[in-house]
Amino acid sequence: MQPCFVVFVDLSAGAARAAHYAALLGAPRQVRLELVNVCQAPMLSSELAFVPMPYVDRLQTEADAALQELAEGLPTAAGASVLMPPLADAVQQAITRFHPLLLAMGLSAEPDLLDQLLHNQALPVLRATHRPLLLVPEAGPPPEMPRRVLVAVDGEHFILGEAALALAPLLASWKATFSVVHVRPALDGAAEQADQYTRVGEPLRQLLPLATAPQLYNDDDPAATILRARAELQADLLILIARPRSFLGRLFHHSVTAQVLRGCAVPVLLLPAHGPGVPDWMPSMS
Known part of the structure; x- marks a missing residue:
């Protein structure tokens, strides 16, 4: 089986940077990337009891298109998936489906967003999988192979x-x-x-x-x-x-x-x- 990295992306510039860096790291071993966007519907007001299905479908269609564009721009073969369940369930789905060597995600430069990502995303991912986790800051020099x-x-x-x-x-x-x-x-x-x-x-x-x-x-x-x-x-x-x-x-x-x-x-x-x-x-x- 071809080795694989799973990169969790949210279609931000930081996520794209993480995907490019992961692609570079995996290139010597011909590692395939699987980009996974965990697409969550935004919180609704208390007056609404459900998410209209056309809205959910449109949200997933837009995420699919943006994710495919990111995958096509990477220097290595990459698949793309949009998962709708909560993060913990989506992580487990990705592990079961792709059996990755490691997981990767971007890190925000904003202190509040960074703390939120570390506590609400990176920490649950490590707890749930005990797999290596690559965290790539969104700021800094362009991605290149580590020396x-x-x-x-x-x-x-x-x-x-x-x-x-x-x-x-x-x-x-x-x-x-x-x-x-x-x-x-x-x-x-x-x-x-x-x-x-x-x-x-x-x-x-x-x-x-x-x-x-x-x-x-x-x-x-x-x-x-x-x-x-x-x-x-x-x-x-x-x-x-x-x-x-x-x-x-x-x-x-x-x-x-x-x-x-x-x-x-x-x-x-x-x-x-x-x-x-x-x-x-x-x-x-x-």
């Missing part, structure tokens, strides 16, 4: 599931330089940090092509440290490990992942992971 990829890890052990490890051939096909930044609190000594990275870095050896030696960053503000490392290393793609209790937990807006996404100028690839002995489908209680 320098930064992977950020902390001191906690994690296990990558099959969905994340399945990306290893794709990452190797980019011919990019991969660097690893190991972020630890400033209180930890260098020797202890090196030992901790030896333990937590094992899962990365199953995922990454040959990477440079990890750079150790001491800081009590992990999000700011990751963003600083990204800028210093001039990375054009950032990979983060998303644990259930951090990114998928109730304290989403306080998580390191959320803070990094709000301040990152380059695309971010989130890889869901879980701790030893804990299935990656198990929800967090924290």
Whole structure:
């Protein structure tokens, strides 16, 4: 079966940018794109008890035409689908139909819209699928193949599931330089940090092509440290490990992942992971 990415689009400029970037990333492995527009009827006034069917039909027809136009403008083969159910159901339908390697969507530059997308779309997608999720900011330089990829890890052990490890051939096909930044609190000594990275870095050896030696960053503000490392290393793609209790937990807006996404100028690839002995489908209680 030909590998596939599913890109959730809303027909905005940011969504088109995400689709073009996903097409570039998948080109070396001849990945097919499936553009999925989750078409929701707008909220109606309380006086109306139903959505007139002609209106719904017209809404879907217009979305179909715009989606086909976007698909035809991409540098790779792309299908297009308009799904009408709520987001969670539409995501599951797309997973069942296309079996994608990863999911992708655009990120708004507006803080309020960004928070809304992260909390109401990105978070449910990760919760529902535990698949890698590529988030592409709508602002920034034109999309191009990554040349320098930064992977950020902390001191906690994690296990990558099959969905994340399945990306290893794709990452190797980019011919990019991969660097690893190991972020630890400033209180930890260098020797202890090196030992901790030896333990937590094992899962990365199953995922990454040959990477440079990890750079150790001491800081009590992990999000700011990751963003600083990204800028210093001039990375054009950032990979983060998303644990259930951090990114998928109730304290989403306080998580390191959320803070990094709000301040990152380059695309971010989130890889869901879980701790030893804990299935990656198990929800967090924290």
